[in-house]
Amino acid sequence: MVAKKFNPLPGFKLTMGYTVFYLSIIVLIPIAALFLRVSHLSWKEFWDMATTDRAMAAYRLTFGASLIAALANAIFGTLLAWVLARYEFPGRRFIDAMVDFPFALPTAVAGLTLASMFHDNGWLGQYLVPLGIKGAYTRLGVVIALTFVGMPFVVRTLQPVLENFEREVEEAAATLGAGRLRTFVSVIAPSLLPPIITGFALAFARAIGEYGSVVFISGNLRMKTEIAPYLIVERLEEFNYAGAMALAVVLLVASFLLLVVINMLEQWAGKFVK
Amino acid sequence: MAGNVKKHLGAGHAKSQRGTEESPFVKWTLIIIALLFCLVFLLLPLVNVFAQAFSKGFAAYWQALANADSWAAIRLTLIVAAITVPLNTIFGVAAAWAVAKFEFRGKSILITLIDLPFSVSPVVAGLMLLVLFGAQGYFGPWLEAHPIHLFGHTYEIKIIFAVPGIVLATTFVTFPFVARELIPVMQATGREQEEAALTLGASGWKTFWYVTLPSVKWGLLYGIILCNARAMGEFGAVYVVSLGVIGETQTMPLRVYQLYNEPSHIEAAFAVATLLAVLALVTLGFKTFLEWRQAKEFELAQQQVVDRQIVDGG
Numbered sequence: 027m028v029a030k031k032f033n034p035l036p037g038f039k040l041t042m043g044y045t046v047f048y049l050s051i052i053v054l055i056p057i058a059a060l061f062l063r064v065s066h067l068s069w070k071e072f073w074d075m076a077t078t079d080r081a082m083a084a085y086r087l088t089f090g091a092s093l094i095a096a097l098a099n100a101i102f103g104t105l106l107a108w109v110l111a112r113y114e115f116p117g118r119r120f121i122d123a124m125v126d127f128p129f130a131l132p133t134a135v136a137g138l139t140l141a142s143m144f145h146d147n148g149w150l151g152q153y154l155v156p157l158g159i160k161g162a163y164t165r166l167g168v169v170i171a172l173t174f175v176g177m178p179f180v181v182r183t184l185q186p187v188l189e190n191f192e193r194e195v196e197e198a199a200a201t202l203g204a205g206r207l208r209t210f211v212s213v214i215a216p217s218l219l220p221p222i223i224t225g226f227a228l229a230f231a232r233a234i235g236e237y238g239s240v241v242f243i244s245g246n247l248r249m250k251t252e253i254a255p256y257l258i259v260e261r262l263e264e265f266n267y268a269g270a271m272a273l274a275v276v277l278l279v280a281s282f283l284l285l286v287v288i289n290m291l292e293q294w295a296g297k298f299v300k
Numbered sequence: 301m302a303g304n305v306k307k308h309l310g311a312g313h314a315k316s317q318r319g320t321e322e323s324p325f326v327k328w329t330l331i332i333i334a335l336l337f338c339l340v341f342l343l344l345p346l347v348n349v350f351a352q353a354f355s356k357g358f359a360a361y362w363q364a365l366a367n368a369d370s371w372a373a374i375r376l377t378l379i380v381a382a383i384t385v386p387l388n389t390i391f392g393v394a395a396a397w398a399v400a401k402f403e404f405r406g407k408s409i410l411i412t413l414i415d416l417p418f419s420v421s422p423v424v425a426g427l428m429l430l431v432l433f434g435a436q437g438y439f440g441p442w443l444e445a446h447p448i449h450l451f452g453h454t455y456e457i458k459i460i461f462a463v464p465g466i467v468l469a470t471t472f473v474t475f476p477f478v479a480r481e482l483i484p485v486m487q488a489t490g491r492e493q494e495e496a497a498l499t500l501g502a503s504g505w506k507t508f509w510y511v512t513l514p515s516v517k518w519g520l521l522y523g524i525i526l527c528n529a530r531a532m533g534e535f536g537a538v539y540v541v542s543l544g545v546i547g548e549t550q551t552m553p554l555r556v557y558q559l560y561n562e563p564s565h566i567e568a569a570f571a572v573a574t575l576l577a578v579l580a581l582v583t584l585g586f587k588t589f590l591e592w593r594q595a596k597e598f599e600l601a602q603q604q605v606v607d608r609q610i611v612d613g614g
Contacts, residue, residue, distance in 0.1 A: 035494055036504035038402050041394040045410070048391045052471055053416055056428035059438055063431050102337045109334040113327060121335070123588045124342045129526075130580035130587075131346075132533025134553035135573045138560055139345040142352055142570075149348060150340070174341055196320040206322055235421030238535035238553065242560060255423040259540060262427070267436060274424045281419040289412065 057278075064275050067268060075272035080249060081257060085276070087165060088254040092233035095172035100226040103180025104218070110181070111188035128177045136174055137242025144170065144243065163245030168253060171239040176229030183225035183295075184218060191217070220295035227291055231284040234277065349577045353570035364568035365575075372547045373555035373572070379463070380538075380551060381531040384470045388527050392478025393520070397512075399479075400486035401494070411483070417475040425472045426540025433459040433468075460541055461549060469537035474530045481523030485516045518590050529583040533576055552576055 064072060075081075109115075110122050128136065144151045144161025151161060161167045191214070199209040237255040244251040252260075254277055261270035322330075354361050364370065395414060399407060417425065434440045440460070447456045459465045493515065497507040513520075535553040538544075544554035552572055559569035 033402055033491075034498055035401050035491060035507075036498075037397060037508075038404075041398040042402075042404075045391065045395040045398050048394075049410075049413060052468070052475055053413070056425070056432055056472065057416075057420075059431045060424075060428045063438075102334075105330060106334045106337065109331050113331055115331050117335075121338050121342075123584055124338065126584055126587065127342050127346065127580065130529050130583040132529075132535065132553050132576045132580070134533070134535045134556045135349060135576045135580075136345065138556055138569060138573050139348045139352070141560075142566075143344060143348050149344060174345070177341055193320055200320055206326075209320075231419055235419070235424070237421065237423045242557070255421050255536065258423050258427060259536075262430070262540060267430070267434075270427055271431070274421075274427050277421055278424055281421065285412070285416070285419045 060271060060274060060278070064271050067272070071268070072272050072275075075269045076276050080252070081254070081273060081276075083249045084252050084254040084257045084273075087168060087252065088234055088277075089280075091165060091168040091172055091253070092230050092236075094169050095176055095233050096226050096230035098169070098173050099176050099180050099229045100222055103177065103225060103229075104184060104222055107181045107184040107188055111185055125181050126178050128174050133175065133236065133238030134242070137171055137239035140171055140174060140239065141167070141243040162243060163247065163251065165244075165251055167243040167245075168240050168251060171243045172233040172236055175236050175239050176232050179229040179232065180222060180225030183221045183228070187218065187221045220291070220297075224288065224291045224295050227284065227288045231281060231288060234281060234284070346577065346581075349570060349573050353567060353574045355570075356567050360567060361571050361574075364565075364571035367568070369547045369550070370555060370568075370572055373550045373552045374575070376463070376466070376550065377532050377552040380466050380470050381528055383467050384474060384531045385524060385528050387471055388474055389478050389520075389524055391475070392480075392482050392523060392527075395479040396482035396486045396516075397508075399483050401491055414479050415476050417472055420472075422469075422473055422534065422536030423540055426469050426537040429465055429468055429472075429541050430460060433465065435460070461543060461545070463549070465541035466538050466549060466551065469541045470531050470534050473534050473537050474527045477527035477530060478520070478523035481519050481526065482516060485519030486512070489515045518593065522587065522590050525583055525586050529579055532579055 067075075106121075106125070110118065110125075141162055143149050144154065144167060146152070146155050146162070148162075154161065159166070161170050195213055196209055199213045200206075204213070235255065237253070237259075240253050241256055244253065244256075246252055246256050254273060258270045258273045258277075261267075261273065321327075353364075395410075398404075399411060431437050432439055433443065435444070437460075443457045443459065447454045449455075457464075459468065489512075493511050494507050497511045498504075502510070532551075533553055534551075535557070538551055539554055539557070542549035542551075542554070544550040544558060546558065550558065552575065556569050556572050556576070559565040559572065
């Protein structure tokens with residue numbers, strides 16, 4: 027890669043060289059190694075190992091629970107971003123700072139504390155379990171953990187858009203006789219949709235790979251609450267490396283596809299924010 | 301006066317005071333739902349960590365932490381972060397310099413590649429290292445067959461189930477943090493200041509140290525502290541490459557998991573978890589402080605512009 031225009035600043039070759047070198051060592055070579063190893067398997071071997079009943083159950087749970095968690099985050103995240111950007115109420119700044127808490131908290135701690143909260147005699151479980159809402163060792167628990175982990179994404183992509191939203195547009199709608207609901211649906215919502223969808227996709231992508239928080243709360247019951255990353259670890263502990271790699275490649279390809287979608291979404295969303 | 305008018309109008313049109321505001325009922329319903337969500341998903345989980353840790357009293361809490369294996373886990377976590385964070389910081393600065401200060405073909409591809417580790421499951425990241433350095437991996441058998449002879453001793457280079465593997469796994473997972481925070485900040489500061497310093501005869505390094513670094517230091521610090529929080533808290537990738545041998549390759553998050561799986565030690569799991577929760581709170585506190593500072597600096601700059609206009613106008 028060569029610098030295009032004349033640029034008097036020094037160090038391009040050094041920093042670029044180091045960037046590419048370090049990127050290759052830490053990221054690219056390991057990824058390439060995994061694909062290379064899997065390419066030694068025949069297609070049938072790969073397919074059989076990647077689509078066992080247990081694997082299919084794990085994919086269903088991973089993608090299903092991630093989807094529900096990302097949807098929950100899209101709804102509550104939008105609400106939270108709206109409330110934080112538009113209203114003044116006691117504790118607003120505290121909540122605003124706390125929204126990033128799931129990013130900062132190690133996933134193991136998140137899993138530990140959520141599992142204990144939703145356990146039969148936990149802070150929430152003691153009221154919810156008698157109502158039939160079991161959070162610990164169930165699929166619902168997986169959704170709860172993934173919702174926690176993905177919570178900041180929608181809020182943080184939407185909040186700046188809401189804060190920079192031109193109030194004049196809303197005023198114009200109001201002057202033209204639109205009610206508040208009408209204004210929201212036909213004036214505000216369309217420009218909020220791109221950041222919400224981007225945040226949703228980010229939360230979904232994060233949820234698919236999540237391991238730490240889920241293994242605490244799900245109980246990892248065979249065919250029931252096993253997520254795909256957990257099954258990879260299981261395969262490794264059985265010394266079934268080929269089986270683990272087959273699952274890993276499926277997950278990896280899914281996340282790469284999502285990455286492409288997210289990049290496209292961000293470009294699309296960028297058109298709406300000037 | 302204005303307040304009175306507003307209040308008066310409000311009394312008459314309780315449904316909506318202004319066309320651009322929701323009615324108080326809608327507003328407070330939304331606020332209450334949002335607060336409830338935050339209570340369940342932010343506040344309770346945090347308070348619960350400390351409540352459970354101290355549920356058997358302070359002595360039990362202290363005893364759980366003073367345990368030799370817990371200490372070993374704390375020490376290992378600190379060592380791993382102390383290696384990983386500087387490595388990724390040097391990379392982040394180099395990458396940000398190349399990406400932010402120069403134009404070249406393939407820039408967006410490079411940025412995407414830098415972000416790549418974010419979209420790889422930590423478990424898969426660990427597995428990749430097994431493929432490279434495990435007993436049946438590409439370089440594993442070679443490393444085993446080629447021990448290093450140093451000062452009359454023979455050392456086998458162990459990567460998997462050892463500290464180097466944990467460091468590599470953590471480095472992979474925390475790879476993008478510093479670069480990601482730094483690139484937009486460095487892009488925003490532009491090139492003019494550096495160009496001026498170079499014209500005045502400063503060397504490249506001097507320009508970097510005295511011109512570039514001071515202008516991006518807060519962004520850099522924020523990237524470092526995020527990277528550190530994630531490095532100390534990484535679980536999946538580290539578990540796969542180390543399996544968390546007690547007292548040897550067990551970091552703090554792995555210690556939490558092991559204690560959690562022994563039902564009689566659940567308070568001890570929470571005791572170790574409090575340290576990680578404090579780390580998260582410190583990270584958040586630092587972030588809030590940085591945002592406050594930035595807002596303040598922005599305000600100050602705005603004020604200076606206004607002052608100058610007044611002086612110029614006078």
